[in-house]
Amino acid sequence: MSARSSPIYDCVLRLKAVDAHEHLLPEQERLSVTPDVVWLFHQYSLRELRCAGMSESDAQAVMDLSVSLHKRWRIFKPFYESIKHTGCAQGVLCAMKDLYGCGDLNDKTYVPVSEEIARQNKPGITDRFLGQKGNIAHILNCNYQYRQPVDYAHPIVSLNIAAVWSPKSVVKDVRELGRKHRVAVTDLDSYLELMGRVYADYRKHKVIGVKTTIFPPARTIDKRRASGHFARFWRGKSLAPDARSSLFSFLQDAAIGYAAQSDFTVAVHCGIGAGVNYDFTDQHVRHMIPLLLRHPGARFDLFHLGYPWMGEAIAIAQSFPNVSLNLCWCHANNPSVYERAIADLVGSVASNKILAMGGDIWRLPDVAYGYLKLARLGLARALSGCVSDGRLSSGEACALAEAWLNSNAFAIYPKLKLPA
Numbered sequence: 001m002s003a004r005s006s007p008i009y010d011c012v013l014r015l016k017a018v019d020a021h022e023h024l025l026p027e028q029e030r031l032s033v034t035p036d037v038v039w040l041f042h043q044y045s046l047r048e049l050r051c052a053g054m055s056e057s058d059a060q061a062v063m064d065l066s067v068s069l070h071k072r073w074r075i076f077k078p079f080y081e082s083i084k085h086t087g088c089a090q091g092v093l094c095a096m097k098d099l100y101g102c103g104d105l106n107d108k109t110y111v112p113v114s115e116e117i118a119r120q121n122k123p124g125i126t127d128r129f130l131g132q133k134g135n136i137a138h139i140l141n142c143n144y145q146y147r148q149p150v151d152y153a154h155p156i157v158s159l160n161i162a163a164v165w166s167p168k169s170v171v172k173d174v175r176e177l178g179r180k181h182r183v184a185v186t187d188l189d190s191y192l193e194l195m196g197r198v199y200a201d202y203r204k205h206k207v208i209g210v211k212t213t214i215f216p217p218a219r220t221i222d223k224r225r226a227s228g229h230f231a232r233f234w235r236g237k238s239l240a241p242d243a244r245s246s247l248f249s250f251l252q253d254a255a256i257g258y259a260a261q262s263d264f265t266v267a268v269h270c271g272i273g274a275g276v277n278y279d280f281t282d283q284h285v286r287h288m289i290p291l292l293l294r295h296p297g298a299r300f301d302l303f304h305l306g307y308p309w310m311g312e313a314i315a316i317a318q319s320f321p322n323v324s325l326n327l328c329w330c331h332a333n334n335p336s337v338y339e340r341a342i343a344d345l346v347g348s349v350a351s352n353k354i355l356a357m358g359g360d361i362w363r364l365p366d367v368a369y370g371y372l373k374l375a376r377l378g379l380a381r382a383l384s385g386c387v388s389d390g391r392l393s394s395g396e397a398c399a400l401a402e403a404w405l406n407s408n409a410f411a412i413y414p415k416l417k418l419p420a
């Protein structure tokens with residue numbers, strides 16, 4: 001019996017699963033371009049291409065669909081050769097093979113596979129690749145809007161109704177939001193009233209969770225001081241960096257309060273992201289701890305296993321009842337870390353606190369399919385390892401897979417209703 005025909009592979013690969021994190025946009029966004037194979041490497045593989053030495057201007061040219069495919073392929077190919085074994089690229093290659101019938105990307109195949117990709121770029125692409133071919137029953141979809149690409153994608157929107165970065169754009173955005181919700185924002189109190197109305201709107205539109213990114217802890221301030229900072233900010237005056245981060249933290253705490261009252265799970269990006277040349281230690285998972293101590297009544301789903309700080313993410317899940325670990329994107333970011341972590345998680349974290357996979361993709365349902373397929377294979381391999389070394393029986397491994405790939409999502413995101 002080959003490994004892939006074992007009962008564990010069978011249940012992990014065939015299970016109707018919950019895709020625990022995407023950013024999939026309404027399909028029109030994808031259908032409005034004529035995609036080709038090089039373009040499929042945008043988003044995460046672009047980070048690997050840049051780190052392999054591709055210049056920023058070449059990276060822009062390579063992903064610019066108005067430039068000829070032949071020209072872009074010539075720039076892309078030498079860097080592709082360096083990144084093709086990375087998890088992010090492997091996900092694209094898996095999509096190419098399973099969905100477009102191309103098992104090897106080279107000088108002879110890049111044109112025909114591109115034609116096939118363009119040919120299949122038709123309405124229904126999300127359901128064809130994820131629902132039907134990918135066996136996905138629900139998508140927890142953080143596209144920050146109510147409109148969804150399929151009826152089994154459930155909206156996750158922004159925790160913070162406006163980010164406190166550039167006063168100009170925030171004031172403009174908040175005024176617009178205020179007009180929509182009939183609140184004239186003039187001070188902190190009216191801003192908080194607006195926040196309450198926005199959250200009521202979220203509830204009306206079947207939102208299941210809200211998303212944010214972790215940042216280093218700021219000095220906590222009381223409402224009086226926050227009102228002073230807000231007034232200054234609202235008048236367009238600059239705030240000192242620590243005042244700005246304290247105000248942001250105050251507003252974020254208020255939003256977490258609304259999220260908890262609304263029974264929305266707070267999804268948090270932890271660890272490295274898709275960019276290059278930035279200080280990703282700002283997103284260290286340990287920065288969650290002060291937030292968790294302040295909000296024992298809210299529910300937090302920590303993303304990406306905190307990569308590269310998996311040990312600390314696991315310890316946090318072991319120490320806080322209101323934390324779950326979402327392994328989305330971790331399986332593409334570093335597949336062998338993902339597989340090794342499975343055995344760690346089996347032996348350390350309560351099994352109802354894990355979500356095993358999510359593609360974390362915006363416009364590429366095909367690549368999301370590839371990421372999820374490779375995640376399932378990694379999970380099956382890791383759980384099979386736990387069976388061979390006697391830590392789990394086959395039945396227990398399959399039960400864990402079912403929980404991690406499906407049923408846990410309904411408890412971790414209670415607004416996601418179990419099918420009747």
Ligand SMILES: [Zn+2]
Nearest residue numbers: 021022023360
């Ligand atoms: Zn994401």
